[in-house]
Amino acid sequence: MSTPLVEVHADAAALATTVAGELLTRLADAQAAGHVPQIALTGGTIAETVHRELARLSPGTEVDWTRVVVWWGDDRFVPADDPDRNAGQARRAFLDAVGATQVHELPSSDGGDDVDAAALAFEEVVHEHGAGEFEVVMLGIGPDGHVASLFPGHPQLEVVDRILVGVTDSPKPPPQRISFTFPALNRSRSVWVIASGEGKAEAVAAALADTGSVTDTPARGVHGIAETTYFLDRAAASHL
Numbered sequence: 001m002s003t004p005l006v007e008v009h010a011d012a013a014a015l016a017t018t019v020a021g022e023l024l025t026r027l028a029d030a031q032a033a034g035h036v037p038q039i040a041l042t043g044g045t046i047a048e049t050v051h052r053e054l055a056r057l058s059p060g061t062e063v064d065w066t067r068v069v070v071w072w073g074d075d076r077f078v079p080a081d082d083p084d085r086n087a088g089q090a091r092r093a094f095l096d097a098v099g100a101t102q103v104h105e106l107p108s109s110d111g112g113d114d115v116d117a118a119a120l121a122f123e124e125v126v127h128e129h130g131a132g133e134f135e136v137v138m139l140g141i142g143p144d145g146h147v148a149s150l151f152p153g154h155p156q157l158e159v160v161d162r163i164l165v166g167v168t169d170s171p172k173p174p175p176q177r178i179s180f181t182f183p184a185l186n187r188s189r190s191v192w193v194i195a196s197g198e199g200k201a202e203a204v205a206a207a208l209a210d211t212g213s214v215t216d217t218p219a220r221g222v223h224g225i226a227e228t229t230y231f232l233d234r235a236a237a238s239h240l
C-alpha cells in the first residue's frame, strides 16, 4: 500500500483549482491512451468548489466528457430532486455544462426500494457499466475522519463482500445514505482526499498519522492502487 502523498495549497481557491486541473489532466491522458476513464465524485463544500473549477477549466482542455463515466462515492438517500443530493449539486455545478452523458447517480429514496435494497440492486448497475477500476476516486473528509458515508464505529466499515451499502444512522444529516465500501473505493488507480479549513486539521492529522485505527478514522481505510493523495489547504494541514 503506497504511502499517501500530501500537497498543501495556500487556500481553498488554490486547492480547488489544483484538484480540478489535475483531474482534467488525468482524464485527458487516459482518453489519449484510448481509455474511457471512470471517476467517483463526492459531496460537500470543497467538492462543490472543485466542481465549479471543472466547469471553468474544462473547455480549455481536450477532455471529452461523453467519454468519462461518472459515479459518486456516496449520496444521500433522499428524493432525486432534493437539493441535498450530491448528484444534483454536481450536475448543476459542472456536469451539465461540460456535457457529461455517462452519469450513474446512486439510487434516491423515491425509487421505491428501502436504502439497503436500493444499495444491493444498484450493484447490478455497477457491474453492468463499471470498468475494471476507477481512474480517480475523489473524497472529502469529515471532522470525524469519515469519507464518503463511512463513519467512525459504523458497521459499514467492516463490509468487504459488497460494493455498496446503505446507511440509516449517519451522524452527518441526512441520516440515510448509500456509500461505496472500502474495497470498492479502493479499486481505483488514484484515491484523492480533499480537505479545506481548520475544522479538518485534526481529522487529516489522524488520517495521516503513523498509527491509528480505521474504526476511529475511516479515511485511514482508503488507498489507491497506484497512489493516495491528500490535497489540502494550509488550514487543513495545520496539525501535520
Ligand SMILES: O=C(O)[C@H](O)[C@@H](O)[C@H](O)[C@H](O)COP(=O)(O)O
Pocket: 042, 043, 044, 045, 046, 047, 074, 075, 076, 086, 139, 140, 141, 142, 146, 147, 148, 149, 172
Ligand atoms: O455526502 C457527503 O456529505 C459527502 O460525501 C461527505 O463524505 C463529505 O465529502 C464530507 O463530509 C466533507 O464535507 P464538507 O466538505 O462539506 O465538510
